Amino acid sequence: MSEIKKGNSSFFIEDKGEKVAEIHYVPNEAGFEVDSTHVSNALSGQGVGESLVRRMVEFARDQHKKIVATCPFAKAQIEKHPELQDVLAK
Numbered sequence: 001m002s003e004i005k006k007g008n009s010s011f012f013i014e015d016k017g018e019k020v021a022e023i024h025y026v027p028n029e030a031g032f033e034v035d036s037t038h039v040s041n042a043l044s045g046q047g048v049g050e051s052l053v054r055r056m057v058e059f060a061r062d063q064h065k066k067i068v069a070t071c072p073f074a075k076a077q078i079e080k081h082p083e084l085q086d087v088l089a090k
Contacts, residue, residue, distance in 0.1 A: 010023060011052055011059070012052075013052075020039075020040040020043055021038065021039040021048045021052060022037070022038050023037045023038075023052040023071075023074065028068060030067070031068075031087075031089065032060055032065055034053075034068070034071050034074040035071055037071050049073055049077070050077055053073075053074050053077040053078065053084070056074070057078070060087040
């Protein structure tokens with residue numbers, strides 16, 4: 001898989017200069033609201049979305065912040081993996 005890069009309020013993967021996968025967040029009072037995740041059809045089913053969510057969780061931990069996941073995909077991934085749930089805002 002290609003490298004996950006940090007952008008302005010997002011983490012993304014590029015292919016030939018084009019974003020092919022991205023998780024977007026907005027700073028909030030808890031830390032970060034993860035509001036969308038997008039993975040191109042070409043990368044669908046390869047675990048790219050989960051990798052983006054894991055990178056976002058790692059970022060939140062590094063910043064000592066919590067995540068509010070309003071993106072259904074990100075929320076489902078965090079709920080599915082107990083080891084990611086420490087960053088969820090209560």
